[in-house]
Amino acid sequence: MKQLKWLIGAFFAIGMPFPVLLTDHPHQWWFAFVALASAFIGAGIMCGFSGYKVGPKKIGNTDVMPVINQVWMMFFIAAVANLFWANLYID
Secondary structure, X not given: OHHHXXXXXXHHHOOOHHHHHOXXXXXXOOHHHHHHHHHHHHHHHHHOHHHHHXXXXXXXXXOOOOEOOXXXXXXXXXHHHHXXXXXXXXX
């Protein structure tokens, strides 16, 4: 069951809703919102939605190491992949 949950989360995290669910659909202005929502859902399914409660800390402070948990890191990685698909998927 854990592998199935991870695969479903990975489906959303790597941007598969664009080539699978939005085929033959002209590029729209709301694709960026779909991309970020897909990254949020994918990272939440893969790593657990409860990790979103603790936000990243000390980002931008060069004196100390930033503190970021696995859910937020997966969201940032998935957001890049999804936004790549959202901009690439143009007729």
